[in-house]
Amino acid sequence: MANEILEEHINSEYKWGFTTDIESDTFKKGLNEDVIRLLSHKKNEPEWMLEFRLKSYRYWLTMKEPSNWAYFPYPKIDFQEISYYSAPKVKPELASLDEVDPELLKTFEKLGISLEEQKRLTGVSSNIAVDAVFDSISVKTTFRETLAEKGIIFCSFSEAVQEHPDLIKKYMGMVVPYTDNYYAALNGAVFSDGSFCYIPKGVRCPMELSTYFRINSSGTGQFERTLIVADEESYVSYLEGCTAPQRDENQLHAAIVEIIAHKNAEVKYSTVQNWYPGDKNGVGGIFNFVTKRGLCVGDYSKISWTQVETGSAITWKYPSVILKGDNSVGEFYSVALTNNHQQADTGTKMIHLGKNTKSTIISKGISAGVSNNSYRGLVQIKKGAVNARNFSQCDSLLMGDKCGAHTFPYIEIKDKTAVVEHEATTSKIGEDQLFYCNQRGISTEKAIGLIVNGYCREVLNKLPMEFAIEAQKLLAISLEGSVG
Amino acid sequence: MSISLENKISTAQNLTAALSRVGDKNNVFGFDMIGEALQFVEIEGLPTNKHEEFKYCNVDAVFRKEFKEINNSFSEINMPPVVVDAINVYIINGRFESVSGKAEGLVICDLVAAQKTHKEVVEKNLGAHAKPTSSVFVALNTAYCQKGLFVYVEKNAKIDKPVYIHYLTDPISVSVINPRTLIVCGAGSNVQIIDDYYSKGANFFSTHTSEIVVGENAQVKHYKIQNEGDNAFGVITTEVVQSSNSVYDAATFIFSGSLVRNNHHVRLFGQNIEAHLNGLIIGRHNALIDNHTYIDHAMPNCNTNELYKGIAYEKSSLVFNGKIMVRRDAQKTNAYQSSKNILMSDDASIYTKPQLEIYADDVKCSHGTSTGKVDEDALFYLKARGIGDESARKLLLQAFAQELIDKIEIPSLHDKVLELFEESLK
Numbered sequence A: 001m002a003n004e005i006l007e008e009h010i011n012s013e014y015k016w017g018f019t020t021d022i023e024s025d026t027f028k029k030g031l032n033e034d035v036i037r038l039l040s041h042k043k044n045e046p047e048w049m050l051e052f053r054l055k056s057y058r059y060w061l062t063m064k065e066p067s068n069w070a071y072f073p074y075p076k077i078d079f080q081e082i083s084y085y086s087a088p089k090v091k092p093e094l095a096s097l098d099e100v101d102p103e104l105l106k107t108f109e110k111l112g113i114s115l116e117e118q119k120r121l122t123g124v125s126s127n128i129a130v131d132a133v134f135d136s137i138s139v140k141t142t143f144r145e146t147l148a149e150k151g152i153i154f155c156s157f158s159e160a161v162q163e164h165p166d167l168i169k170k171y172m173g174m175v176v177p178y179t180d181n182y183y184a185a186l187n188g189a190v191f192s193d194g195s196f197c198y199i200p201k202g203v204r205c206p207m208e209l210s211t212y213f214r215i216n217s218s219g220t221g222q223f224e225r226t227l228i229v230a231d232e233e234s235y236v237s238y239l240e241g242c243t244a245p246q247r248d249e250n251q252l253h254a255a256i257v258e259i260i261a262h263k264n265a266e267v268k269y270s271t272v273q274n275w276y277p278g279d280k281n282g283v284g285g286i287f288n289f290v291t292k293r294g295l296c297v298g299d300y301s302k303i304s305w306t307q308v309e310t311g312s313a314i315t316w317k318y319p320s321v322i323l324k325g326d327n328s329v330g331e332f333y334s335v336a337l338t339n340n341h342q343q344a345d346t347g348t349k350m351i352h353l354g355k356n357t358k359s360t361i362i363s364k365g366i367s368a369g370v371s372n373n374s375y376r377g378l379v380q381i382k383k384g385a386v387n388a389r390n391f392s393q394c395d396s397l398l399m400g401d402k403c404g405a406h407t408f409p410y411i412e413i414k415d416k417t418a419v420v421e422h423e424a425t426t427s428k429i430g431e432d433q434l435f436y437c438n439q440r441g442i443s444t445e446k447a448i449g450l451i452v453n454g455y456c457r458e459v460l461n462k463l464p465m466e467f468a469i470e471a472q473k474l475l476a477i478s479l480e481g482s483v484g
Numbered sequence B: 001m002s003i004s005l006e007n008k009i010s011t012a013q014n015l016t017a018a019l020s021r022v023g024d025k026n027n028v029f030g031f032d033m034i035g036e037a038l039q040f041v042e043i044e045g046l047p048t049n050k051h052e053e054f055k056y057c058n059v060d061a062v063f064r065k066e067f068k069e070i071n072n073s074f075s076e077i078n079m080p081p082v083v084v085d086a087i088n089v090y091i092i093n094g095r096f097e098s099v100s101g102k103a104e105g106l107v108i109c110d111l112v113a114a115q116k117t118h119k120e121v122v123e124k125n126l127g128a129h130a131k132p133t134s135s136v137f138v139a140l141n142t143a144y145c146q147k148g149l150f151v152y153v154e155k156n157a158k159i160d161k162p163v164y165i166h167y168l169t170d171p172i173s174v175s176v177i178n179p180r181t182l183i184v185c186g187a188g189s190n191v192q193i194i195d196d197y198y199s200k201g202a203n204f205f206s207t208h209t210s211e212i213v214v215g216e217n218a219q220v221k222h223y224k225i226q227n228e229g230d231n232a233f234g235v236i237t238t239e240v241v242q243s244s245n246s247v248y249d250a251a252t253f254i255f256s257g258s259l260v261r262n263n264h265h266v267r268l269f270g271q272n273i274e275a276h277l278n279g280l281i282i283g284r285h286n287a288l289i290d291n292h293t294y295i296d297h298a299m300p301n302c303n304t305n306e307l308y309k310g311i312a313y314e315k316s317s318l319v320f321n322g323k324i325m326v327r328r329d330a331q332k333t334n335a336y337q338s339s340k341n342i343l344m345s346d347d348a349s350i351y352t353k354p355q356l357e358i359y360a361d362d363v364k365c366s367h368g369t370s371t372g373k374v375d376e377d378a379l380f381y382l383k384a385r386g387i388g389d390e391s392a393r394k395l396l397l398q399a400f401a402q403e404l405i406d407k408i409e410i411p412s413l414h415d416k417v418l419e420l421f422e423e424s425l426k
Helices: A002-010 A033-042 A047-061 A102-111 A115-120 A144-149 A157-163 A165-171 A182-190 A431-439 A444-460 A465-478 B005-013 B015-023 B031-044 B111-117 B119-125 B136-144 B376-384 B389-405 B411-424
Strands: A024-026 A086-088 A128-134 A137-141 A153-156 A193-199 A208-214 A224-230 A235-243 A250-253 A256-261 A266-273 A285-296 A302-309 A314-317 A320-323 A329-338 A343-346 A349-352 A358-367 A372-381 A389-398 A404-413 A419-428 B087-092 B095-100 B106-110 B149-153 B163-169 B175-177 B180-185 B190-199 B204-206 B209-214 B219-227 B232-242 B247-256 B259-268 B274-283 B288-297 B303-312 B317-326 B334-343 B349-358 B364-372
Touching (some): A033 A047, A047 A182, A144 A153, A157 A193, A165 A193, A193 A235, A224 A266, A266 A285, A302 A465, A320 A329, A329 A372, A329 A444, A349 A358, A372 A419, A389 A404, A419 B349, A444 A465, B087 B106, B106 B111, B190 B232, B232 B247, B247 B259, B247 B288, B247 B411, B259 B274, B274 B317, B303 B317, B303 B349, B334 B349, B349 B364, B389 B411
Parallel strands (some): A128 A208, A193 A224, A208 A235, A285 A314, A329 A358, A343 A372, B087 B163, B175 B204, B180 B209, B204 B232, B247 B274
Antiparallel strands (some): A153 A193, A419 B364, B106 B149
16 A cells, blocks of 8 residues: 555656547537527426526526635636536447447546446445446446346436436425525536436445546536435435546536435435646646535434545535434535645535534645645534534644645534534644654655545545545645655 | 714715814824725725624614714713722723823823824824724724823833723713723833723713734733623724733623624734733623634744633623634744633524634644533532532533633732622623
8 A cells, every 4th residue: 555655656747637539519618598408408308407497597697706705816717618518429328338438438447437347246235336427428327227126216317307307306406406606506507417316215225326527528617416315214325536637727617416315314425526636836727616415304314424625726615414304413524635726615514403413523634835725614503403412623734834724613503402512723744753754764755645644534434445545545646745 | 963873984975074073183093094094984884794704793783773972971970989909090981081090101191192292102003003994993983083092101111000991981872982092011011901891781882992012021911891781882993913022911801782892803923922812701681792803923933822701691692703813934833712602591692713724834723612501410410419500500600710710810800800700690
């Protein structure tokens, strides 16, 4: 493991920065009602879907772009300079993997998610079912049949619109309405695809479900939507990974993830976000402005977010949980690492409505280079949320004297039975820790890798195995060159 | 002349009219400064709760009242008995009135007089630390303050008796008061200052703005007791600047008020500085008490410490917003912040927002906040020993607050605050 880290250290740069030459069907740049109609038509959507899109779009037009509230300036986004649809020119319905464009398969192999491989290993219960989203379109979902046997629906969002309109109508926008914020409204208007997952009553999903997002074409934005519904007494663990090619333009990623957990259900959502962060001088990179929110609608339900954020030029991301059901539980485990010119503003919102609700927040920020890393979180205990309990811990680690680490917790308590604790610390890697490692023949760079991994362990331990390894490597690579 | 604050703002738009006040011989600020302040008020307007700094502090309530501008006339002030052996300074309805007692190396007078006797000190500091463009309330204060207070502690002077400043407010009608204070502590000086805000239920709005300059090697203790009754509104700004090797130790005690917003800002312009900000807040009835602290670590090797505790009763809301800024050069900074709160009623609310903004890597900073109810186990323990529910609760609350009250080093003041605290629990 250590050797691998060292190796990765040496070939520093962003290693997912390749592009794939695939013929793609891309819309002209620009956004208006016609574009939305065309998009909807292209996807052969029912009338109600188009209505939803137009409603979102009209609402979006009335909104003002949020700006200047965070610490960092960023170039203004020209929403007319973005193409809102880009799809690999493949048939939308594929019977088998053989029909997938071989170039595309190669891309996924490079990404380390060999769909072929997975297919061969069918039946191994520890395997992962993958929904791969390329630019804006879901390319291939594996293991569908296996899952279908259990009654689990796992498919692209577009397919779900066609095949399970009742479920989509019922749940879409339930947690993140299109009126929620500027980017949620934009997403509502132009979202192209994403994943849909439904776990029926009493089913424990036998494998990890995973979506892999990749932005490929230039000049496009990625707007996907993920909807996960866990019915009563069900369980699912969901993984999300993202990469993008190196480009010197900024690309926008404005996604929505909605999770609904019914009575006694549990959803575990893990993300390894590794969008292209821009080069050493801060040129290019993805603007990652996403809205992620879960709703514990039933009693005793649980939603857990785990994220490892190493990519994107700018990240605004606050995976939240609304604890509506009594005795429901919300968790947030996060590692956010910024290097060079990256800016991350991430955290969570825990909204306690139900009785005996509990939430835990563990956030670990690491800043290096000239980056800024902020934790911004809200813990809200509403009146009537009797015996609500929250524990938050936000630690920041600074590497170098040009970066910044900030903590902005908002704590609002309106019930006297609530118990809320918040702790935050900021420090750097101790000279003594490094000395200890050096003395035992561990190079400074390797020692930092070790110490950072130790610092993040609490969070990394929450990730499923496959992801944990990837995340550890990612942390090491992202820190490359930050040893001063 | 009856004007509401809103009218006041709109009159601000008419600059020429407002500037006629420059002729007021009691306002120490010059034509340019007042002009700048009024212009700022005109541009900014009054903050709403959309404003990040006023998210939990709804100042609207202030503007629903019809405030009359204050005249010189006021009813006989019911002075609370003086219990502390001190140099007593009286600020009545926002204007400097008198001082009794003196000490070597200590100058106390009104700002207009000081402008003549201590021209250099006043010119250098007044309005330089609390800039009129830093907030609308400071701007209003700058434009309308009259007969401000000037306290000057000469170089190396050790003042044995505390300087007890009584801010007494008891106007006949609903009023806006604009007290202004400048305290300059010379290098190597040592002084204790007590701000005692007292009113017997008067209806008023205060924009009290103080500037406190702590010179090199100086030691300043600053106690604030706010107990102005349930009709008092105030946005109170205290700007402290410290030089190298100085110590500033502040403790704030708030027992009543309808809307109290304290902005306590400390800027560390030097090395090896120590600053402490402590606070004990009791929220009763419908009070909204908002404490905003800001500590700016601009230079290396400084230590700061904050501890705020709140007890919220009835329908009160307590806000604690503490910000620690550590600038790029401020290596070897130690900054700690802690906020603890107890909710005593279902209708009370507590909002805390401790913030760290850190740009230097070799620092130790932490903050912690906790909110909860009175510990049931501790309560049970006491009850099991035959102590009644009410007394047991009181005992626990006292234990919670004791740590802060004990920070007062003047015995007579300590007892007075303890008494006020016990009274406020009833």
